[in-house]
Amino acid sequence: MELPVTLLSTRPERRAPTAAAPLTDTAAVTADREPVATAPGTGRETVAERRPAATTLTRRRALLLVAVLGALSAIGPLATDLYLPALPQIATDLGTSEASVKLTLTSVMAGLALGQLVIGPLSDRWGRRGPLLIGLGVFTAATFAIMFVPDVAVFSVLRLVQGASAAAGLVISRAVVRDVFDGEAAATFFSRLVLIAGLAPMLGPVIGGQLLFLGSWQIVFGALGAAGLVTLVLVHFALPESLPADQRRRIGVGEQLRVFGELLRDVRFVGPTLTLALSFGMSFTYISTFSFVSQSRFGASAQEFSLVFAVTTLGMILGNQVNVALIRRLEIHRRLLLGLGGAVLSVLAIGALEAAGSADLVSVTAALFVMMVFTGLISPNATALALSGQSAARAGSGSALLGTLQFGIGSGLAATAGMSGPVTLSSMTTVMLATAVGAAVVFAGFALRARRMSLAAA
Template sequence: MRRESGRIPRRSFALLVLVLGTLTATGPLATDLYLPAFPDIARELDAPQAQIQLTLTAIMLGLSLGQLVIGPLSDAVGRRRPLLVGFALFTVASFACALVPSAPALVALRFVQGVAGASGAVIARAVVRDVFEGDEAARFFSRLMLVTGLAPLLGPVLGAQLLRFGPWQVSFVLLGAVSLVSLVVVFFALPETLPGSVRRPFRVVSLARTVWSLVRDVRFVGPALTLGLAFAMMFTYVSSFSFVSQSQFGASQQAFALMFGINTAGLMAGTQVNGFLIGRVDTSRRLAAGLCGALLAVGVLGALALGGVSGPWALVALTSVFCVMMFSVGFVLPNATTLAISSQSPAVAGTASALMGSLQFALGGGLSSLAGWTASGEASLASMAVVMGSVGLLAGGVFAVSARWAVRPAS
């Protein structure tokens, strides 16, 4: 840990995990909290399933575009101010989502939520780069995912319980309250971690040069693309399984929430096993193992879809397969993030984090929507398997090629 790059000492490691975990958890919570209410929202707003799924795509695209601005801005003015403005806007947008009269209005506000919520994801990664290096960064990212993993774990479960006591709008009211708490946490508990001496003026020409150097650096773009494609594979499951489990397999909202919670626990377990292996197994090998495990699980999913899985044990089998996939993705996400971010200097950490996060959410929001491109206009288990398998294979290919090219000059 580099003590001079920021004002956060080693003894505050746990506090930093908690603070940054709160920031990065807000985005996943915004994504997952209302998933069990998808059918209810479609009925109340008189909108087709595809239009309600666009609310997920909208927040993902907002997260993608927002990071492109907020990341470089944080390199110029520091980390705190963009965070405070971003969470203030996210709070307002969340409360406004509870008042929408139509699906298009909800899609628009979800986009605003994404742009504002991007501040938490991109700046949290930049703060880690400000303070940690190498295996310390990988270890911190693994611990951070333990905290942030609680959001997608609890999100659908909490959302399903909220539906027992109130309409779907309550979920967005809760999101606004959580965002307000995050705003207070940032204000009182997160010091500035980027010294003025290493800040870079926000100039378009300078930004363009930095971005161009990043996209030409195989040490960065290889892991970043791998991260984005692996995230797209995972997000295909996140965005489609709510409809598929309830419409194709007859699961209740409570059953879906339970399955989603089990699978997210698999993701959290994967990140912690990955953390245990740091210093014992090379980062690239841990990442490769995660990709292989995820592809194996998706292959089984495809076999179940082709076999026409049905009956009372179908949901148990699917939950088991998705849990293995999520466990494996728990290796991919922190290691790909570490390889990409650690390859760059702290002076461009915000821009690198923004580009990586933008790519991640653009691929996640764009490619996952392909699962709904069926004759019926609705996602199915088969379409999920096709998209997830194709994207997973592409992620493995990108990582293999980029890893080979990254070591080529040295050899």
């Protein structure tokens, strides 16, 4: 008798060997699909050969999965963006410099990068739920503790802990998608996930700016801690385990490092991952610097900046929905190339406005909006390309390394915008253009090499 299909095993080849209590909803299996990433000449089987069929959850279960994973994906962006309007106030209250306060943003990004590198492999070994619940608990505690920091040094340390624990939501949500979906189905689900998660960076600064009307910057972290607690409860009651025990890998540090080394030598993984990391450097340069640029150059208030941020994040959400609409019309590599080309042109437009002396808050916001629309085509497709070629047992490790490189490289490059002094529109645009062009060049090299491998194997 065929066993019920649950979230633990929605793929045909991963059905549990013993009966388990089924979820209320079952999953319908769709047979037709495209292979997404191959490694001609490497001796590795294609995605289509290794995984005979893609799967589609019923609508109710899929919506619940989107909601839970969206909340997990939103924790990191909320930790990054909710307090952006309060940065000048925090500097004043703690008696420190603008540069020192910006380092707290770098701290949380470093935590996000390093945390994923640790939590991803742990989720491959112990399953998704345990590391996720622990991470959310630590995040909630660290966030509430930030409300009582005496100086910027303690603030930075707690932000590092906050970022490292928030990494659980980011890395494990991607691994769960990889557990359940593959190929174009994964790209579609990542786009829907970014739609939900995209509300966090869009609403974060808006909510943060409004919270400042109610009190000091501490109230912002009180609200963030409450959000972490709600997410912890949601995961505990609504997210089943997606990695069965027989699919888990219990490996030592040496073997784990070997897995990371194999991933770094796999062009199917490295090409899209570096493309994503450089593209993230472009968008994070804007995220980390524009609060100061908008207030010092254009005289915007904290509330006006939060509105600008909401408008540009709406562009990213729109781009993700355009990506969903294009999935059946345009091949995944072409969608990614479209996003990269559009992002480069948008940043060039900001540079042209600055050179012509016509840059103002409205025109720069319009250009940033268009840039974020094209960014919405980059992230889901690059992520799907990087992870779809990996086995289920390496999904957590692959997701961890992807996230570490994304946040490590991206935030590191973004920090160069303020190395020579206070951030200006020119320094912001220079870094954004360099990272956008770099992402396009890396992807072009990856695509050419993949084509040569394909021709050599033909």
